[in-house]
Amino acid sequence: MKAIARQKNGLLFDEINALQATGRHYLDSTAINPLVRRWRALGHEIDALMKVDTCSAWELVGAWKGLAGDVASTEEAFANSARLGNSGTNRINWMVNRLNLGLFSAAQALYAEVGKAEDGYFTEVLEEGYCSGAIQQAAKFIKRAEEMHIKGNVNLTNEIIKANAILQVAGFSDARIAQHLDVAGTVLRRHRIRPDGTLRTTAALSDFNGVTYAFKVPVSAESAFDMNIELAKEEDRAGIDKHIAFDVVFEPLAS
């Protein structure tokens, strides 16, 4: 059987993704266990790549630090990579890692750069843009993509258009959504839970019209309720104005 040739950095990203898939919490890099040993070994391999392809190596460092929930080091590494040029994926992976770290405003800023229909990544990053809460921005990109005869995921496109219609009527901007989501990101980081969110648009005139951003949390329903109280307190401290058109909620994983 013929071996398939692959770039080293592709294999390292596979290992990062495999490590991420092992759990919903950030890795505790100070712990001693098989997962952290794998994470440390990966760090050595990324380090070895620095002399060969520095731009990609910094990108990998960013994603690697992101696994441990290290916001400052992840941001620094991706900024280093971006300063060295465009690896083809470094800004997209930066956006993905900002989402993984609960930095939604910052993720939206990158989505505005990488999600354009003209740039060739429109389809690949539409879901990430949607997950960053950049609904209005995504709807604009969809409109432009349609003009260019680019077709994306029909269900996702319809969801975005539906959500955008409700939020526009309510005068709810992407920036306001991001501010709300950033607060949830703060609470999730406190619990060391990697954000895993989905937007749900409810459009039933007689009952409820609104968009809900639900983050799955790996805790019991009782603990999820307590996390929602914590979120409400944090929103209050951040001066979030409550509006029926949009809210954020923590939801327990289905048992």
Next chain:
Amino acid sequence: MSSSPLELVDCALSLLSDTRSEPQYRTVCSRAYYGAFHAANSFHNALPAPGTVGAARGRHEQLIAQLANPTCSKRNEKYFVSQALSKILGTLIDARVRADYLIDTDIDLGMAVRSSESARVIMLKTSEFAVN
């Protein structure tokens, strides 16, 4: 004859233990929501002052808005409990709308479990804070 919110939630939990088909998952989502709605409504009615309706329309949307915008003091622990109830009721009404109106969309066991669990916790918390 009458039914209490607890009986509606118990009904959802009881149905859940024996659900095998999508119409049954839909019924669980529906009963769970209404049990939670009535429990949350009683909680809201017992607050020192009603919450703000804002732009919300209809009985269901208005309750969710009022719970999100309580007018009692923030020193009253029920203030933030009310906001947490609003958040969870929002997820339950979404499931209920999908279950009852959007019959061409999928409703799975996971959604039925989430709805009944959320409704159970709403019952638990509204009872707990009703006596405090």
